[in-house]
Amino acid sequence: MLTHGELTVQGRIREASNAVLLCTATQDGVSVDCVYKPVKGERPLWDFPDGNLAQRERAAFLVSEAMGWGLIPATVLRDGPYGEGMVQQWIESGDEAGETDDAGEGNPAGNLLALVEGEEAGEGWKPVALAEVGEGRTALLVHADDPRLRRLAVLDAVINNGDRKGGHLLPAPDGRLYGIDHGVSFHTEDKLRTLLWGWAGEPLTGEARAALASLTLLLADGAPLATRLAELITPAELDAVRGRVADLLRTGEHPRPSGDWPSIPWPPV
Template identity: 35%
Template sequence: MYSNTQLLKTGLITKCELLPGCSNDAYLIEISDDSQNLVIKAVYKPKDGEKPLWDFPNGTLYKREYAAFLISKELGWPAIPETVIRDGPFGIGSIQLYINHDPQVTYFDLVTEEFKGLSELAIFDILVNNADRKAGH
């Protein structure tokens, strides 16, 4: 029996589709176990698909994804999906468990619903120097 982390680290990538509209290359992938009885979705962000930024060293964004996961895991908040670093179809990168969601719900909606985790999320973004938080993310 595979855990999600084991599957993210060692599972067979069986599907890889470019996600449209991303500032860097990002792919929705499917990963399966050896028997292909268990399949999970994940988001793969390869190092070689990163665009140069003035405020971060080149080729480090995938490491920042993983570091943010480790820090959130240590703190116990916010709940960032499991993330690993591994080779994928386009080289080394981060692979993060995909979480089903309603794409119509944004942070603006959460604020009006008194989303209690929003303050923690803002503090976390400052802590990890997240420069990519937007209403649609």
């Protein structure tokens, strides 16, 4: 339905920096909600090729599926009312807000991110960084010690995600967690910016190592995933993906901030 259904624009999501349209895709009398990001609505970026963000979103989905974790909603490239673009399944986010959450009212990632007083994250939380909260006060930014977030942190390291904000985390009512907005990924230089630094330097889980080992085979020259990615990103970027996977397996650890690039996106939520 996302690939072949008739797209009807319902409205624009104005909080987004690029053109993001809420649509329905209809086929054989059945409709699903989806997000349509036309290439024409992309703002040029100094460090990414023009008109290429939609392809990177599709590439991120393919890598997520290849790792077996299903962390990104179904994402396709297709023509639409305003030309070629990315079309992605709409996810109704569940309400997971917790009592410790100060990350913003209405934040869909409520009990996954929080600001807490003091210098200790507390049980079940991982520290990220100190944040200024006004009037000379600081609070500790933390994220949940959640296996779903940990998988997402590994995926972000593989695709070199430059924009993992809190608002890009969508916990669904069925308990699954999705990540969205992967247009600024796959750069050859280290661009990893994320709120999920809580495991930096810690050993990868056995699950993560197994997924990375499988991904190595799928990224080999001539393998189906490598062939599909080669249509979406440059040869140098594909080689960089292979290099990042190899580095993760070699070190056996979650990456640390490099210090050469801001490690946390702005705004963070």
